[in-house]
Amino acid sequence: MPSYLISRLFMAAWVIFGVTSLVFFLIHWVPGDPVEVMLGESASAVDREALRQALGLTQPILQQWGSFLTGVFTLDLGTSLFYQQPVMELLNGHYLATLELAVAAFAIAVVIAIPLGVIAAARQGTAWDFGAMGFSLLGVSIPNFWLGPLLVMVFSLGLGWFPVSGREGAGAVVLPAITLGTSLAAILSRMVRSSLLEVLGEDFIRTARAKGLSARQVLIRHGLRNAWLPILTLLGMQVGALLGGAVITEIIFNWPGIGSLLIESIQKRDYPVVQACVLVISLAYVMINLITDLLYAWVDPRIRLEHT
Amino acid sequence: MIRPVWPVVVLLLWALVALTASWLPLQPDRIALEAILHGPALQYWLGADDLGRPVFDRVLVGARTSFLVAGWVVSLSVTAGTLLGSMAAYLGGVWDRALVMIIDIFMAFPGILLAIALAGLLGPGIENLIFALTLVGWVGYARLARAQVLSVKRREHVVAAQALGTGTARIVMRHLVPLISAPLVVEATFGVAAVVIAESGLSFLGLGVQPPEASWGSMIRDGVRYMLVAPHLVLVPGGALFLVVLSVNLLGDRLRDHLDVRSIRRTMEQGTGK
Numbered sequence: 001m002p003s004y005l006i007s008r009l010f011m012a013a014w015v016i017f018g019v020t021s022l023v024f025f026l027i028h029w030v031p032g033d034p035v036e037v038m039l040g041e042s043a044s045a046v047d048r049e050a051l052r053q054a055l056g057l058t059q060p061i062l063q064q065w066g067s068f069l070t071g072v073f074t075l076d077l078g079t080s081l082f083y084q085q086p087v088m089e090l091l092n093g094h095y096l097a098t099l100e101l102a103v104a105a106f107a108i109a110v111v112i113a114i115p116l117g118v119i120a121a122a123r124q125g126t127a128w129d130f131g132a133m134g135f136s137l138l139g140v141s142i143p144n145f146w147l148g149p150l151l152v153m154v155f156s157l158g159l160g161w162f163p164v165s166g167r168e169g170a171g172a173v174v175l176p177a178i179t180l181g182t183s184l185a186a187i188l189s190r191m192v193r194s195s196l197l198e199v200l201g202e203d204f205i206r207t208a209r210a211k212g213l214s215a216r217q218v219l220i221r222h223g224l225r226n227a228w229l230p231i232l233t234l235l236g237m238q239v240g241a242l243l244g245g246a247v248i249t250e251i252i253f254n255w256p257g258i259g260s261l262l263i264e265s266i267q268k269r270d271y272p273v274v275q276a277c278v279l280v281i282s283l284a285y286v287m288i289n290l291i292t293d294l295l296y297a298w299v300d301p302r303i304r305l306e307h308t
Numbered sequence: 309m310i311r312p313v314w315p316v317v318v319l320l321l322w323a324l325v326a327l328t329a330s331w332l333p334l335q336p337d338r339i340a341l342e343a344i345l346h347g348p349a350l351q352y353w354l355g356a357d358d359l360g361r362p363v364f365d366r367v368l369v370g371a372r373t374s375f376l377v378a379g380w381v382v383s384l385s386v387t388a389g390t391l392l393g394s395m396a397a398y399l400g401g402v403w404d405r406a407l408v409m410i411i412d413i414f415m416a417f418p419g420i421l422l423a424i425a426l427a428g429l430l431g432p433g434i435e436n437l438i439f440a441l442t443l444v445g446w447v448g449y450a451r452l453a454r455a456q457v458l459s460v461k462r463r464e465h466v467v468a469a470q471a472l473g474t475g476t477a478r479i480v481m482r483h484l485v486p487l488i489s490a491p492l493v494v495e496a497t498f499g500v501a502a503v504v505i506a507e508s509g510l511s512f513l514g515l516g517v518q519p520p521e522a523s524w525g526s527m528i529r530d531g532v533r534y535m536l537v538a539p540h541l542v543l544v545p546g547g548a549l550f551l552v553v554l555s556v557n558l559l560g561d562r563l564r565d566h567l568d569v570r571s572i573r574r575t576m577e578q579g580t581g582k
Contacts, residue, residue, distance in 0.1 A: 152535065
């Protein structure tokens with residue numbers, strides 16, 4: 001286990017370094033002068049130069065890169081060009097909102113997908129199976145920026161059950177979470193089905209049946225438990241799509257999270273904030289994948305022993 | 309298994325409209341004040357939008373936008389990804405390690421997030437959109453091609469070609485790429501669906517094609533404001549988008565079953581050590 005842990009941590013560190021640098025260079029390489037955007041075209045050359053100095057934009061690019069990396073590791077992401085406020089402070093207000101949305105969406109996806117996948121696998125080839133997989137196909141194919149407005153039309157404007165947008169009140173998270181969670185639910189139910197089907201073909205399942213266990217026990221205790229492993233890894237990867245989708249979902253529902261902040265700062269050309277938002281979401285993704293991999297190794301001894 | 313024909317019909321229609329839209333007598337930008345937010349009616353088949361422009365014409369132009377972007381992004385990504393992935397796997401050593409490192413970093417981003425940031429910073433426009441989505445898109449194909457080549461590069465016909473002194477480029481193009489094309493075709497099919505959604509998504513965020521040019525995504529965004537009085541502004545472009553994506557996904561499933569890619573996939577996952 002220790003050697004696996006070390007190699008995996010090492011890789012995560014490398015990826016974080018790479019992600020950080022990639023974000024930095026992309027933003028600096030993109031055409032468009034932030035100073036021009038901030039001051040407008042009428043500003044005098046002296047003012048521009050002064051601001052450029054203040055932002056550290058006159059330093060060589062490698063030096064800027066160095067100070068950006070140091071900043072990331074000391075949790076100092078600079079100052080917002082627009083709000084004149086430390087970026088960390090800005091993020092603080094927003095990441096909890098994104099976290100709330102992502103966790104709610106994840107919970108909805110799991111609650112829908114697992115029973116659906118299990119039913120589809122247990123009754124393979126029946127109407128149940130077709131129904132579940134039909135739902136899955138629709139779920140993958142419906143873009144969240146269409147599903148969101150449709151839900152609003154029916155449940156907010158039509159029935160008045162939930163607010164149209166914002167984060168006020170207890171019910172506010174429901175529609176955004178369904179919007180974001182649907183595609184994950186669709187993919188997850190497929191994964192549960194195929195993983196479970198594979199396990200159900202194994203010899204130990206036949207043994208379990210032969211020794212007279214009930215269908216439910218065979219399915220849950222022997223089937224699902226063993227089907228978990230591949231699902232877990234894929235789930236970690238899918239969380240990335242969930243975080244990406246959160247950006248669009250937040251815009252649809254005016255949800256005050258990192259995604260809204262990202263789009264807003266893109267429009268305002270607030271580079272430090274754009275940089276920070278991309279970084280925070282990517283870091284979250286890297287961490288989730290790291291945790292999934294470690295969990296996987298912990299659950300399945302074969303993984304960690306491969307590396308010793 | 310039921311094999312409906314309609315997905316193929318939908319996709320053929322999509323392609324046909326996209327390729328002929330420039331010659332059709334469409335007036336997607338014609339503003340008619342008397343028609344503002346008009347519901348579907350005889351003169352306005354699918355209604356009119358907030359500027360009185362015909363939604364039907366705009367949906368057809370939107371079809372062209374999505375087809376164009378999907379076509380470019382998928383062909384560029386598949387070409388770049390396949391070449392890089394199979395070359396790296398075939399050459400091995402430093403090349404392979406370098407590619408894996410790059411792939412690892414790109415895979416650490418939620419793809420759409422990188423595309424949003426890139427498209428946003430590059431500024432709106434269809435070329436920037438294609439560029440941003442390709443930069444994000446090639447990685448998946450590179451990863452797949454690499455894993456596939458790793459699993460077939462020791463085959464006898466490759467060794468024979470090497471023994472005959474065949475050049476690297478020729479071995480990769482003639483002896484390896486054709487062998488690994490089935491899973492790549494399936495991946496590219498699902499890739500079309502992903503790019504169509506991504507294009508509309510970016511346009512929905514205002515980062516894609518610019519007004520007055522029509523995209524299904526920007527039509528949905530503009531329509532959301534009038535959901536109460538003119539729901540067709542959201543329903544029609546979204547319905548078109550959904551139909552195309554659903555058809556592509558159905559086709560992808562069918563291709564996957566037909567080419568039996570599942571078992572190949574499994575060897576691929578072993579190949580990458582996942």
